[in-house]
Amino acid sequence: MKQELKTLPNHIGFIIDGNGRWAKKRGLPRSAGHKAGSETLSLILKECFYTYNIPIVSIYAFSSENWKRPKQEIDYLMSLFEKYTSDDFIKEFPDVKLNIMGDESKFSSKLASQCQKTASITKNNYKYILNLGINYSGQEELVNAFNSIIKKGIKSVDRETIKSHLYTSGQPELDFVVRTSGEQRLSNFMLWQIAYAELYFPKTYWPSFNKKQLREALLVFQSRNRRFGEVK
Numbered sequence: 741m742k743q744e745l746k747t748l749p750n751h752i753g754f755i756i757d758g759n760g761r762w763a764k765k766r767g768l769p770r771s772a773g774h775k776a777g778s779e780t781l782s783l784i785l786k787e788c789f790y791t792y793n794i795p796i797v798s799i800y801a802f803s804s805e806n807w808k809r810p811k812q813e814i815d816y817l818m819s820l821f822e823k824y825t826s827d828d829f830i831k832e833f834p835d836v837k838l839n840i841m842g843d844e845s846k847f848s849s850k851l852a853s854q855c856q857k858t859a860s861i862t863k864n865n866y867k868y869i870l871n872l873g874i875n876y877s878g879q880e881e882l883v884n885a886f887n888s889i890i891k892k893g894i895k896s897v898d899r900e901t902i903k904s905h906l907y908t909s910g911q912p913e914l915d916f917v918v919r920t921s922g923e924q925r926l927s928n929f930m931l932w933q934i935a936y937a938e939l940y941f942p943k944t945y946w947p948s949f950n951k952k953q954l955r956e957a958l959l960v961f962q963s964r965n966r967r968f969g970e971v972k
Contacts, residue, residue, distance in 0.1 A: 827858075
């Protein structure tokens with residue numbers, strides 16, 4: 741008998757790592773790993789939203805450091821992002837709000853336009869939210885938040901002030917973060933929002949992360965004793 745899932749995160753994050761190594765292991769180009777990774781992303785998002793009814797999913801898709809990769813690989817990734825943020829997203833996830841996390845100034849005009857258009861069309865979808873990190877840096881997010889606060893002339897800052905100036909303004913902080921591939925580091929992912937999140941590092945490369953492994957991850961989350969500093 742399957743163990744019942746009774747405790748689920750309200751906000752889950754994925755550091756989707758291992759696309760290139762998945763492809764290399766199979767003698768395939770890195771682009772094949774990224775394509776397979778995008779298919780896994782759609783699968784896992786559907787599971788999170790529609791099977792488990794998790795309201796918020798955050799994805800670390802492309803960091804600000806990833807621009808150091810070969811141009812051919814970056815161009816392919818950008819083409820995937822262009823497709824993922826197009827009308828295809830609205831057709832696949834008609835009730836999901838798309839929220840882009842990251843500096844859009846380095847996006848192509850096509851990608852920037854599509855992100856803005858899809859974000860605008862889906863802005864009133866509040867049941868489910870996808871925070872998609874492209875050209876994202878947790879440190880830069882905080883720098884941008886502090887600069888916005890300064891520009892507004894706010895003299896006294898508390899936690900709520902900072903939270904209201906993040907990409908995830910109005911959202912709860914992360915409950916659970918899954919980084920695939922077995923690497924055990926955060927790599928600058930949502931450094932404010934991750935403060936009290938439970939962390940899980942399966943050794944599976946992202947393209948091989950499936951429904952069964954997602955359920956196993958959620959069972960791990962359920963088994964954790966979240967104390968938030970209290971004695972329990």
